[in-house]
Amino acid sequence: MTTLWQDVRYGFRMLAKNRGFTAIALVTLAVGIGANTIMFTMSDLLLRPPTKVKEPEQLMYCAIQDALFPWFRYSAYLTLRNSGLVFSDCLAQGDDARPTTLVHGNSVGQVRAAYVSANYFSFLGVAPAQGRGFLPAEERQGSGPVMVLTHRTWRRLGADPNMVGQFLRVNGVSCQVVGIAPEGFTGATFIGPDLWLPLGSHLAVADLSRGRPPRADLGPDRDYPSVHLVGRLQPGLSRSAAQAQLQALVARFKREYPRQWKPNSSLALRPPGRFFIDADVEQEQLSATLFSLVLMGVSGVILLIACLNLANMLIIQGAARRREMAVRMALGGGRWRIIQQLLVESALLALLGGILGLVLAFWGTSILRAWIGSVQDAELRCFRPSLNVRVLVATLGFCLVATLLFGLRPAQWLSRCDIAGEMKDSAGGVLGSVRRRRRGLSMVGQIALAVALVLSASLLTRSAFQLMRPDPRFPLEDKLVVQIDPLSAGYDRVRSIQTCEALADRLSSLPQVKALGTSPRLFFGGGDVLSISECTPAAEDGGARRHLARWAAVTDVGRDYFAALEIPLLQGRRFNLRDGAPNAEKVTIIDESLARKLRPDGNALGCFVQYGGFGEYSDPYRVVGTVAHVPGVGDPEVHLQMYKPAQPDQLSPYLYVHVANRKAAGMLREQIAEEIHRIDARVPILSIETLARIRKADTSIWFARFGARLALAAGAAALFLAALGIYAIKGFMVVSRTPEIGIRKALGATHWDIMSMVFREGLVLTVVGLFFGLLLGLGVARVAASLLYGVSPIDPVSVVATVVLLALTAVLAGLIPARRAARIDPMAALRYE
């Protein structure tokens, strides 16, 4: 113990003595360990998402297998709960992910609401931070709507301490806040809603307010949404036993829900997903693990570079200490003692570097949080990486790994030195430098790894740019999308439709507006799980049907949609007012890709098509026009597109404004907001954005940007480390070869001769590293080619950029040592011989 303490004290003295070395080593380690800590916070979040649920391991998701759809009718939930089988208690959560409009005073926003059974909070073992959870009576249809806000929503609305008891408008329905959930509670899953309502409010808040009448064919279930079911197993009951007992209910369900339940349908129990309640937790785990592996792999490479770098520096610095080692050995220090002392020094470095790395990670995770906060997708925004105890432990682990990685080999090497050779070293007649052989491999290795990272980063960046670049055929900057929600103003359907019409009329008469179109849903390219087939109109359902696509887009469009979005008409005609009339013939306009699928020559006018999903098919639609294909966002696949006219009783709250001058778009936004306010101040405006901005905020583009940014950060870190490495090596070389440089100057070497000598030092190793790095990077890119969009894995631009970047780095890193070498005074240098 005392020797360890001595080693620590001696180590501190050595670090304090070699300040330049220590500074570079600490920065190197901080970057290496910091990068790993940052990536680990993300992996930690993915693999162990935090939850406030009590005893989450007891939860079981009850899945319906091999049925038409996998969720329960409300009555089935009651049947299961009241049967007393298997579960000591169980909750129901509505399967409804449609956006909900929340209005509180002047703040208008779209939120995600979850409709849950009244026992939700008590079942999960979480008491609201303020107010209460739901009462059993509130689960029943017809009771006054109430809700519990998440802590985050409450804070976003101003953190009003008197929020409980107030009334907020949810989809235009006045709902009383009865409770506020504790901070960090997101429900049964890590990705949670913004507010909870009892199942009994669903009809009024989610359906009636949006103009959807209850489905009469569902009997008593018409008042409730379909639900997911999660229970806690009765004590002592195993999962397989529970699953076997549950089958007793299957026969009854098959009888009561003959359309949903098939002969081979069954019930199964499994742990609920961590992110989505109905997801397979193992699948989730698998993809999270894969993603984490990639992240940790990248940061692992950075740590490896840092360690190679340090090992190099230690060997070079160690060369200056060989004499010290020889003296220690001559005085009887055993080889292990010396290795131990050197490793203690390395561990000290690693720990200090780790502390700096934590500071870096703290800063890095806050940047990550900001990036993640900018994503459109509310579900992704739940991921807020931050440091915690597990992360601290991991950082400590990284320090240890680093110590062994960079400290062991130099320690071994130094401890093996030849005592006699060092001791008899006379007043040197020979000006030597450290033999370069030893560092060849680590130098080549670190350059190669850095180059591979930089190349990958530039590929991902190019790919992200390709993805972000809009199709030049469809200008997006001059298209404003206005989304309003008259239903949330409490208007009924008829009045809401009138309001939208009036607004559309008014806005289209504004001077800057070239055209204005509408649609019930926001659509601009992309696809959905819908099939499209060609059919013959004469045949009855099930007649001749030619299947064309499994993944397609079927969109209702209102007036002037194609004109406002400048989607060119290629054949036939656009919709007219009569097409939307209730008894009119069903007609459709299709995109060119569907037209070619129908008829190879693309002339598909007069063909009949129908769309379907879940085994049901629409009426046949006659093709009356063909328009250009609108590419999806971030999806190179071509999805067939089919447009049909919106019905007169269909609400079209999306207004597409084609602005005459795209520079005026910003100004027009405010003007439109004012205009809507003047016409009807009660109508909530959900957003007014250019299509370009909407596209940019798309999740796939965000992901590409996020990936590119991460890769760029990693590449920059790697390049920075490589630069530090080159700088350190050349710096040490200049110091250790000062007398030699003095001689060279005495023999007539000019400034430039000396500078170019320093630049040439390690040049071959750098070039070899570059070569292997490019090979490695291109190899990785080939394997991961599916991640690239619109960029070949062997992209010359990226290769050239990488080479140029490395060259610049090498020159910059060599500049200071080269100038220092050139300034060496031969007189002074020779006095030190």
Added chain:
Amino acid sequence: MSGVQEALIQVENLHRVFVTDEVETHALAGIHLSIARGEYVAISGPSGCGKSTLMAILGLLDTPSEGDYWLDGRPVASLTPSERARIRNRRVGFIFQSFNLIGDLTVHQNVELPLLYRRVPSAQRRQWVQEALDRVGMSHRAKHYPAQLSGGQQQRVAAARAVVGRPAILLADEPTGNLDSNSGRAVMDMLAELHREGTTICMVTHDPRYAGYAQRTIHLFDGRIVDDDMAVQKPQDSLGGTVERRA
């Protein structure tokens, strides 16, 4: 001033003051000296009297604090650093007490170094290096590394490096200081040979036996020339006695 034109080296009232930690050291305090072409001059004096400082200034490695220096009739004070490097490369050859060969380079490469800095074409380089190594009798060791040679052999290689570029003057600062007497004598014989072939030599030594190789001995004390003995044939022991008394 006619003497100035003829002399290879002419210095007047040379001073060199070192300031370290606010202590001023007057290493040279008013040196007047002229060395003619073809001369063999020995500089002697006790340790710390300024011999190496004078050599460094003569070799354009250092600049005087005060005074004038003409090399080949040209004042050197106005030269730029790169002109000084050029003159060092072409006009001056150095031999140091501790040989100062570069350990990573072979004997051949060490000797070749000044020619590389002069951008001499490679064929000519090879020939000159060969000649220089022949002159010092080291051509059979051209492919060896300095560490594989004895001290005397290393110093001979250093001499080859000094003369390979055919300098106007050879500056040798205690060339035998790190050598045993046999090797020392061999090196001195070699210098004498080079001198006979026409090289101007200025050598620092405080070994009176070796001072006798020179035509002229300059005695330095505390940065000043106290004796400039032009006599070619001077009894060696009496000279040594003088030096010892002064030290």
